[in-house]
Amino acid sequence: MGLDDFVNTYGADCKRRYGKRLKKLTIDAKFTCPNRDGTLGVGGCSFCNVASFHEKQGELQSIAVQLDSAKMNLKENPRASSSHSDSQYIAYFQAYTSTYEEYQQLKTKYDQAIQDSQIVALHIGTRPDCVPDDVLDLLVSYQKSGVEVWLELGLQTANNQTLKSINRGHDFAAYQDAATRARMRGLKVCCHLILGLPNETLTDYMSSLKQVLAVGVDGLKLHPLHIVEGSTMAKQWRYKPFSLLSIQDYAEAATELICNTPKHIIYHRVTAYAKKPLLIAPQWCGFRWDGLVAIVDLLAVKGEQGSALIGNSKNCSL
DSSP states (O other), X not given: OOGGGTSOBHHHHXXXXXXXXXXXXXXXXXXXXXXXXXXXXXXXXXXXXXXXXGOOOOSOOOXXXXXXXXXXXXXXXXXXXXXXXXXXXXXXXXXXXXXXXXXHHHHHHHHHHHTSTTEEEEEXXXXXXXXXXXXXXXXXXXXXXXXXXXXXXXXXXXXXXXXXXXXXXXXXXXXXXXXXXXXXXXXXXXXXXXXXXXXXXXXHHHHHHHHHHHHOOXXXXXXXXXXXXXXXXXXXXXXXXXXXXXXXXXXXXXXXXXXXXXTTSEEEESOOOOOTTTEEEOGGGGSTTHHHHHHHHHHHHHOOTXXXXXXXXXXXXX
């Protein structure tokens, strides 16, 4: 059995609605971030690869070229389907803060993505303190034209003390405001949460989930904390190593959150990995499938998504 047997995944949801899984094409539109350009700070969030902030990446490669290149990479992937003529795709603006630019520049970049006839969904990754009303209204206009739109808000934790300690530059109230304004307009919101942040425990993860659910959310992404080269956290960890989640601890925590998530909420991701040599620790995060397998194995024992909420879970409890 796989994750779809226990969790309402985005892939399975797309298959129900589109008759197939959508393929994700990641776009780097050369956005920046208020936590690195001096507006809020210059060091970035403590878990981010700050060294990459200063790399000279050259001019922006056109969105169309990036999409074509990403499609070609998928065709060359031996795991991918052999037929691509009828494929449908997600344009994912992922790098840095993808709503943090002058309105007309944002519109130009988004427009270029959806001009591709095979793009049926637009995912915008950003910070909760960088989504003004005019940008939300722009995203609504795409949705009204028939493009599926997801606003992905990087919250990481609802604990304001932790947000301050990792130098996020915003508090939970900023997330509440952004998520509420987006969902009032009919936009789908996906919240990103990191499990394993310094000094946080399962109690904190569950508290973050409860607060996000109370605000209202349509999707969730879970990530394990991992230490990467070039980050402030890497310097801190090397100077004074702190505890990181083992694969079993992460799987236990992720399973607990999944069991306590209402079934209608879509999980876009339940774990993540990083490639070496960027990855410093924990080593299990260097393997793409290990975390996922550990979570599926636990769900097979403990119960499916939402099972703790209806009282039929074997071990999950809030």
